[in-house]
Amino acid sequence: MLASYRRLFALPGTAAFTLAGLLARLSMSMTGVSLVVLLSERRGSYALAGTVSAAGLATGAIGMPLIGRLVDRYGQARVTVPATLYNAVPFAGLLLCVRAGAPDWTLYACWAACAAAPNLGGMARARWAHLYRADPAARHLANSFEQALDELCFMAAPVLAMVLCTTVAPEAGMITAGVIGSAGALLFAAQRRTEPPLAGHPAGARQGSPLRVPGLRVLLLTFLATGVVFGSMELTTVAYADSLGQKPVAGGLLGLVAGGSCVAGLVFGLLRPRRAPGVRFLLGVSAMAVLLLLPLAAGVGGAGLPLLGAALFAAGTGTAPTMVTGMTLIQELMPQRQLNEGMAVAVSGIVVGISAGAALAGAVAEHAGPGAGYWLPAGAAALALLIAVAGRRHLRVPGATAVVRGNSEQPVGATR
Known part of the structure; x- marks a missing residue:
């Protein structure tokens, strides 16, 4: 099995973007549990934690395709870097609002504003699709590998988040997720040699849905x-x-x-x-x-x-x-x-x-x-x-x- 998957990384730069993307995706899988623990501990309400989380999911579902459209238009690095830096602002704002005891509506506003998170899993799959565009077997192998990484994050991230939140501080999970998520996204964007080239857009033509x-x-x-x-x-x-x-x-x-x-x-x-x-x-x-x-x-x-x-x-x-x-x-x-x-x-x-x-x-x-x-x-x-x-x-x-x-x-x- 290892030999079969090792051939995916024969091309230069593949290991680098995979590891960077893994950091960012681990962070995304940590935030849900970390947010619930943080708000339930600091505000004493699971209901508040659930509705704040739902607000973030709703705006994220709208923002993700819009970010994807920008990526297709301008490239992965040119969109990922500003989106990551922007997202860090409301993310930090949420932590500050919880710490300062700000009104509940500020929590909804901050978490809903974190809607510009790039879809690193999709970007990684787009890189594999570009690198192995003439090799269907390798693309199938790469998509399977990416799915396994997703599941690995789903297994490890909640455990890591719970350990941090319960043994260090309720804020520790969110802070760790924010740091490794931003670092992973920026490192991913820095891997330019594996980034897919922009596809041509007809001049003056509108891009449909x-x-x-x-x-x-x-x-x-x-x-x-x-x-x-x-x-x-x-x-x-x-x-x-x-x-x-x-x-x-x-x-x-x-x-x-x-x-x-x-x-x-x-x-x-x-x-x-x-x-x-x-x-x-x-x-x-x-x-x-x-x-x-x-x-x-x-x-x-x-x-x-x-x-x-x-x-x-x-x-x-x-x-x-x-x-x-x-x-x-x-x-x-x-x-x-x-x-x-x-x-x-x-x-x-x-x-x-x-x-x-x-x-x-x-x-x-x-x-x-x-x-x-x-x-x-x-x-x-x-x-x-x-x-x-x-x-x-x-x-x-x-x-x-x-x-x-x-x-x-x-x-x-x-x-x-």
Whole structure:
């Protein structure tokens, strides 16, 4: 496995931008938990923490595609540096407002203003797509590797945030996230030799919305439902463990979900795709829908935490292939001049879905049995499958090949 992934880093500069991007993404995965702990400790209100967090998610879902459009227009470095420096101002403002006991509305204003965070995961995938534009097998491997890195951040970041917030100070998690996030983004932007060149824009022509591409609309709706899976799974698992008097175990259970996805992503990257990307995506969503029946059965059936943990690990293995193939489809369906914006739109759909899923799961946890919340991720996965099946004709890539054979295969997207 290591030998297969090592070949990705044969090109100069690939390790540097990967490590820098990993720092920034680790920071993004830390901020959610760190913000909740900070506000619950300093303001004594989980409700306030949740609504402030939701305000940031809402503005981030709007700001991310706009930043992606600027990246496509002006380049990664020219947008990432000023966006990172700008974001540091309201981020620091939030910490100062909490420290000074400022009114609650200042917290909403500061966190909502942090909407210019660049999508470093999308930018990294855009670099791989550029570097291996003539090698579909390497692009598949790179997308799988990036998904595994995402899951690694989801596993490690909350643990690191909790350790810092509980052993150092409630502000420690946010401060650490801000420092390493800014440093990682600036270091990423400094890696100019791997930055994709700007695609040409016709003079005087207006750049339309990436949602004009029918395939992206299908992927956006599918990712929105997938986000509901993530958000509802997280809150339901915490509520379920709490109902059994084992709330501290919830972090480990959620780590099993991310662990299953991480392992599946790495293994999936080693497989040679033998079907077109659209077909692989449908198979991935189908597997996700089936595997999410396992935690539902364990939760509703009262199987206990060990069996639930095994079910969550198995369910996690179904998400990575779906996400990897979905990002591959965006790379193939979108014109190069809108690649970053297209990926940012998809990620925004996931973010909105996570927020909605958490809200729905919270309501179910309050009014139903402890395991009933697992109907939500199972139902959302089934909805994602229905959307993908209904829009499958839009997921066909012109000129797609059925089998990838190493480096000799021609690019899957033949018309870019």
